[in-house]
Amino acid sequence: MSDFALQVENLTKEYRIRKGERVRALDSFSLQVNTGTTFGLLGPPGAGKSTLLKILVGLIKPTKGKTLIFGKEQRDWRTRARIGFLPERPCFYDFLTGEELLLHTGKFFGVPLEESNKRAEELLSLVGLEGAKGRKLRDYSREMLQRIGIARALINDPDLLLLDEPEAGIDPRNQKEIRSIITALSNRGKTVLLTSSQLIETGNICDCVAILYQGKVTRKGKLKDLLKKGEGKKVTFRIERRSVLNTIKASYRSEETNGKITVHVPHQKACDEIISTILSKGGSIIKVEDEQLSLEEIYQEETVRETHV
Amino acid sequence: MFRRVATLAKITLQESLRKKPLIILFVASLIFISSAQLSSLLISGIPVKKMQAVWLRSLIGFSTLLAVYLGACLLFTREGKKKLYSLLSLPVRRGEIVIGKFIGGAIALLFLLLLMGVVFIAVTGLKQFSYLLIWQAILLAFWEILLIFSLSLMLSTLVTPLLNISISLFVSLASNISVFLKALSSQVDNALLSFLVKILYYFIPHLNRFDITSNMIAGEGVTFSLVLKNLAYGFYYMALFLTIGIILFAKKEL
Numbered sequence: 001m002s003d004f005a006l007q008v009e010n011l012t013k014e015y016r017i018r019k020g021e022r023v024r025a026l027d028s029f030s031l032q033v034n035t036g037t038t039f040g041l042l043g044p045p046g047a048g049k050s051t052l053l054k055i056l057v058g059l060i061k062p063t064k065g066k067t068l069i070f071g072k073e074q075r076d077w078r079t080r081a082r083i084g085f086l087p088e089r090p091c092f093y094d095f096l097t098g099e100e101l102l103l104h105t106g107k108f109f110g111v112p113l114e115e116s117n118k119r120a121e122e123l124l125s126l127v128g129l130e131g132a133k134g135r136k137l138r139d140y141s142r143e144m145l146q147r148i149g150i151a152r153a154l155i156n157d158p159d160l161l162l163l164d165e166p167e168a169g170i171d172p173r174n175q176k177e178i179r180s181i182i183t184a185l186s187n188r189g190k191t192v193l194l195t196s197s198q199l200i201e202t203g204n205i206c207d208c209v210a211i212l213y214q215g216k217v218t219r220k221g222k223l224k225d226l227l228k229k230g231e232g233k234k235v236t237f238r239i240e241r242r243s244v245l246n247t248i249k250a251s252y253r254s255e256e257t258n259g260k261i262t263v264h265v266p267h268q269k270a271c272d273e274i275i276s277t278i279l280s281k282g283g284s285i286i287k288v289e290d291e292q293l294s295l296e297e298i299y300q301e302e303t304v305r306e307t308h309v
Numbered sequence: 310m311f312r313r314v315a316t317l318a319k320i321t322l323q324e325s326l327r328k329k330p331l332i333i334l335f336v337a338s339l340i341f342i343s344s345a346q347l348s349s350l351l352i353s354g355i356p357v358k359k360m361q362a363v364w365l366r367s368l369i370g371f372s373t374l375l376a377v378y379l380g381a382c383l384l385f386t387r388e389g390k391k392k393l394y395s396l397l398s399l400p401v402r403r404g405e406i407v408i409g410k411f412i413g414g415a416i417a418l419l420f421l422l423l424l425m426g427v428v429f430i431a432v433t434g435l436k437q438f439s440y441l442l443i444w445q446a447i448l449l450a451f452w453e454i455l456l457i458f459s460l461s462l463m464l465s466t467l468v469t470p471l472l473n474i475s476i477s478l479f480v481s482l483a484s485n486i487s488v489f490l491k492a493l494s495s496q497v498d499n500a501l502l503s504f505l506v507k508i509l510y511y512f513i514p515h516l517n518r519f520d521i522t523s524n525m526i527a528g529e530g531v532t533f534s535l536v537l538k539n540l541a542y543g544f545y546y547m548a549l550f551l552t553i554g555i556i557l558f559a560k561k562e563l
Contacts, residue, residue: 057398059563077402085398091391093320095327107316108399152395 004071005160005191006033006056011065013051013215025051027215029065033208035159038182038192040206040223048215049195050088053164056193057085069160081109084153088164090145094138098129098148101137102155109156116155123151127181143174150181161185163194167202179205203227211298219298224290227298232291233271236262239283248274264291313401317409318416325379325417334378335421338371342429361433362522368429369450369520372422373481376454379414380461381473384558393563404555411462411551415455422451438525445531446521452543453519457481459547463554466561483509484516514546 013026025048033039041049054060056067056074067074070082092101099120106116124130127147132140140148146166153161166182167175175198183205186192196202203209203223210220219226238259239245245261248254252274254263265271275285325331342364384407385393396406426447461477468476483490487510494506518539521531 054394054563059394059397061562078400080398081400083398085395087391087394087398089391090395092395093324093392095323104316104320105399108313108401110312 003035004032005035005037005069006031006193007066007068007071008032008052009066009068011052011055011067012063013048013055013060014063025215026055026062029212029215029217031210031217033191033193035191036189037207038186038194038205040202040209041193041195041212042197042203042209043195043212044197047212049212050164051215052212053085053087053162053193053195056162057083081156082159084156084158084161086146086149086153086161086163086166088168089142090149090152092137092145092148092152095136097134097136098124098140098144098151099133101148101152105152106155111156119155119157120151123154126154126184127151128177143170143178146170146178147181150178154185159191161190161192161194163192165195165197167196167198175201227292228290230291231267233265233268234262234289234291235265235271235274235278236260236286236288237278237283238286239278239281241281241283244277244281244283248277260286310402310405314405314409314412317401317406318413321383321410321413322416325383325414326420328379328382331375331378334371334375335425338368338375338425339428341371342368342425343432359526361437362525364433365429365446365450365525366520366522368425369453372418372425372450372454373457373478375421376414376418376458377461377474377477377481379418380458380477381465381470383414384410384462384465384554385561386465386470390563397563403559403561407462407551407555407558411459414458414462418454418458419451422447422454439530442521442525442530445536446525449519449521449536449539452540453516456514456516456543456546456550459550459554463550463557466554466557480513481516484513485520487513487515487517514543518542 008029008031011026011029012024014022014024017023027048029048029052031041031052041052043049051060055062056069057080058074058077069079072079093104096104102120102123103113103116106113106119111119120133121130124133127150129144129147129151132144137145137148146169150163150166153163163182167178170178179201182192182194186205186207194202194206203226206223208221209223209226210217211226212218239261248261248263252263252265252270254261256262263274265274271288275288278285382389397403426443430443457477457480460480461473464473464476467473490506490510494503494510497503497506524531
């Protein structure tokens with residue numbers, strides 16, 4: 001058995017937008033996802049994330065390249081028996097109830113009715129929809145549809161779960177709950193490939209992330225490493241003496257919120273100096289972090305790099 | 310494969326019978342059918358038998374509209390694309406989706422046609438015709454409707470619903486008057502136009518084969534062999550349209 005749940009080699013996808021005019025959504029894209037990991041494909045809208053997922057489930061065909069799912073060619077429709085897929089903003093037969101949708105989906109995977117019933121119960125409880133299982137999908141909210149979509153993607157107990165923007169269109173509080181469902185799935189040993197345009201929030205629940213920009217992977221690795229901004233550090237502290245604070249503020253960029261001050265220092269040496277100053281003047285250190293790039297900064301960097309190329 | 314097709318057919322049947330425009334069209338046809346007896350009383354001079362046969366034919370016209378609408382919106386529409394995303398991510402062949410949708414839609418059309426038939430018989434009595442002839446007429450009408458449905462389903466993989474409805478209705482109309490098309494091709498002076506009419510005549514199915522109202526009016530029976538021959542003829546076109554539909558849908562990018 002392959003160690004990789006997913007292998008994508010030199011995948012290119014071009015769309016014809018007008019006669020003689022083509023746009024490249026994926027450009028010689030390669031990726032490997034290890035079995036049992038949670039992989040985040042992050043990038044701005046239009047980066048090619050959904051295109052990749054559509055190719056993986058056979059909704060569209062690649063212009064060039066190869067995709068293997070558990071070592072088998074993705075073109076074989078039977079490979080989808082091992083996949084669970086949540087499309088972006090899912091849409092289902094709205095006359096079905098949540099429970100009926102799960103049972104209906106189970107039939108395509110050949111799950112026996114008794115087993116299907118059992119799984120439906122478990123999944124409805126996992127996504128927190130036990131109370132709404134008998135309600136028609138047309139009466140579900142956007143967020144409930146997202147949840148039932150996740151449950152539906154799990155009815156066949158898939159080895160690989162593909163989630164396209166699972167947090168799209170959901171308010172921040174519920175986004176957090178969706179993320180906790182994904183973490184729970186990850187803990188169950190599922191291989192998860194998810195896409196998102198929210199770098200930090202989604203990236204934090206992934207073992208590995210790749211940043212996709214204009215159809216190419218521009219960075220790949222652990223989120224913490226990818227976001228590291230040179231040698232810079234961020235020191236958050238409290239101090240009563242305004243004179244000391246003013247001296248620090250005059251030397252470094254800083255922000256103050258609710259009495260907590262955060263200063264951005266360029267390297268470890270400066271960081272050590274500031275910490276000793278604060279401590280010697282009666283202040284307290286709350287946290288010291290690596291300086292991180294923001295999503296905008298990463299995309300800006302990529303744009304600059306593209307321009308130079 | 311059969312399990313998947315049956316599951317698809319079942320959900321398509323449920324979906325079809327919930328489509329509002331279809332229900333509106335169906336109710337309109339029921340009102341129209343209900344007025345059949347009244348019009349027979351009002352329009353004097355025309356034999357009741359002839360009137361009822363014509364009315365039976367108009368029932369098929371309504372069913373054709375239902376079939377065209379269903380075919381145009383059941384498989385592929387821009388709005389229904391997202392539902393297809395969910396469906397196509399399952400371990401199911403695209404061909405099975407087309408077949409499942411066809412069977413589900415066909416059962417829905419049969420149900421609606423039978424309901425219209427029952428209402429029609431209840432209203433008019435149709436005592437002038439033998440039950441065998443009535444059921445033969447309904448069976449052939451159903452086959453005609455299925456043929457148009459398969460055409461519309463195939464076209465839905467190629468064109469927009471509005472264009473699909475227009476083409477399907479045009480083909481349905483032209484197929485019903487195919488006898489006149491042949492005559493027209495020999496009478497038209499313009500060589501190109503004559504050629505085009507001839508092409509149309511040979512390529513479109515001849516739906517008038519399914520129309521036995523003239524036999525009904527004349528009081529003639531229809532032989533089983535003729536019914537079977539016409540059913541086989543319809544089946545050939547349905548298989549052709551569905552095969553093309555499956556090939557096109559398999560290549561379709563969503």
